[in-house]
Amino acid sequence: MTLTNASDDDGGIRLAAADAGLLEVSIRSAGLKVTAPRLAVLRALTDRPHSNADALFGAVRTDLPGTSLQAVYGVLASFTAAGLVRKIEPAGSPALFERRVGDNHHHIVCTRCSVVHDVDCAVGHAPCLTPADVLGFDVRAAEVIYWGLCAQCQLDTTSRPAEHTDTIHP
Numbered sequence: 683m684t685l686t687n688a689s690d691d692d693g694g695i696r697l698a699a700a701d702a703g704l705l706e707v708s709i710r711s712a713g714l715k716v717t718a719p720r721l722a723v724l725r726a727l728t729d730r731p732h733s734n735a736d737a738l739f740g741a742v743r744t745d746l747p748g749t750s751l752q753a754v755y756g757v758l759a760s761f762t763a764a765g766l767v768r769k770i771e772p773a774g775s776p777a778l779f780e781r782r783v784g785d786n787h788h789h790i791v792c793t794r795c796s797v798v799h800d801v802d803c804a805v806g807h808a809p810c811l812t813p814a815d816v817l818g819f820d821v822r823a824a825e826v827i828y829w830g831l832c833a834q835c836q837l838d839t840t841s842r843p844a845e846h847t848d849t850i851h852p
């Protein structure tokens with residue numbers, strides 16, 4: 683048996699190809715067919731975790747002029763169903779998507795600017811994650827969303843108080 687490494691003439695596009703190759707492997711190993719819209723959406727999601735469908739559509743529409751928001755929704759639905767992508771739905775926000783799956787991590791959301799960050803699974807004893815009665819369910823996951831003001835919004839609100847008029851300094 684002979685190995686042929688001779689036709690190695692694509693050095694210039696190696697990096698881009700490797701990147702696309704990784705995305706293709708991810709899509710295939712989730713049991714999905716690789717298509718241009720799926721590649722584009724997965725790439726956009728890699729760069730922008732916690733994006734909603736609108737934002738992802740905005741990111742892929744230049745690369746895929748023929749695509750539609752509906753097509754992006756379809757891609758996200760197939761990714762979510764295949765376990766390739768995780769969908770999170772903070773109250774008052776459109777559904778957000780991310781590639782970090784399977785580690786039961788949680789999210790911290792700013793009540794003012796809606797920025798979302800990952801936080802690792804709650805440390806220490808977290809009794810709220812163990813229901814008193816599982817009602818016959820086989821519990822697979824518990825979702826925690828921490829709400830608060832992000833560091834930037836704390837700075838913004840202390841430098842120019844907008845809504846609170848109870849502490850006015852003359």
Ligand SMILES: [Zn+2]
Pocket residue numbers: 792793794795796797831832833834835
């Ligand atoms: Zn904020």
Ligand SMILES: [Zn+2]
Pocket residue numbers: 732780782787788789799800
């Ligand atoms: Zn996350």
